[in-house]
Amino acid sequence: MLDKGIKLLELYRIFIKKNPDGDLQEFGKSLSNQEEGGEKEDDLSEMSKKMPFPFPAQSADEYIGWVWGRMMSFTQIWEKKAFANQPLHNLTEFGIALFVMSHEGCSKSEVANHSLQEKTTIFETIKRLVKNGILEEKSNEKDKRSKDLKLTELGRIASFSVMTKANEVSQHLVGNLSKAEKVKLFDSLIKLDGYHMHCYEKYKNEDWEKLKAEMLD
Template sequence: MNYSILQKIIGDLENFEAEKASGEVSMEDFVGFLNQKYLGRILTPQPVVTPPENEENNIGQLVAFMYRYAKSYIKKALEESTILTLDDFGYLAAVWQYGNLTKTQVIEKNIHEKNTGMEIIKRLIGNQLLEQYDDEQDKRSKRLKITPLGQAELFKSFDGMLKVSKIISGKLSDTERLQLFYLLNKLHNFHNPIFLQEKDTSIDNLLKKYF
């Protein structure tokens, strides 16, 4: 047995666990961590036509572009559905997957501001895809459940949305998809607590706190 490789893996695992100190770790996440660390050393670098002046700006722009690409594909996939938008799909899927959530829980799972989320919920209730009812524990709160019509429309949309997912992933290799998933999930885990807990914190204060 090559113990030097085993020692290196153990060292990488310790570094990975230290990085993920606040959350659970999985084999998939660890493999993604290893891919990120070592894959770039063995893959042939792709030529860059114009060196980016600011990597952060370019990342932000490309993320925005990917959202717009996805939005255009999803619009095609939902052309004949009562589900009108990606937001409609996300809200229905959340209620179906997690059970009878409160309105606030559904909005937070979909990463929306409260006013935007309430408009989406109102539209889905109006289209008879969701129903609301009083929370037995908190009479000020409303919970949501998916209607039979909502579930039927959601299930009908799955095939089209799977096709969209395939197109969005492009022609990435299995390794590249795993690496991309790891990086996107890492960014999600960084931003989600900020979104939920730092709503009133200014950009300058966020930079001071996290960077």
């Protein structure tokens, strides 16, 4: 207790030397800021210890970004294994099939907008699914230049067949998390989804610098 009192007096002496007109309230705030800074350093130190290899990040954002990218890679690895020899070859094709199933008569552009991917990528995927008999294109009655999409009977069977594989991938992705951890992760991801959807709708036709200036700086 005495040691803590002596340390506190020393900190107050240093504070007054730097801030001659400072009062006890300001001193208390400075102590709080120092504690927060120490906690941040401790957090980064703990995050660093959990990394599979040395990674000198300067912020929690950098560590999370690394893990996020790694999880994206793992997702691609597991979906490739799970969807091998299936009529739908990945989660993108499966997602398109489900969207068309629930939005019969939709256009290719509507599918692309829902997927959040480049239109050219989605259009090529749709073209492949039509060729493989999963989707069917029909001329729009009001606009003959436009094509409406419909899931074929083969596509419907394939979608329900692959649904089990998609669920298995989802189960594997959350791996060894407890039920409470899964709920917490879901809440965090839903919050991030709302943030990114807002950014997407506002900046999808803008360059990165504009987004950065308004959202990050």
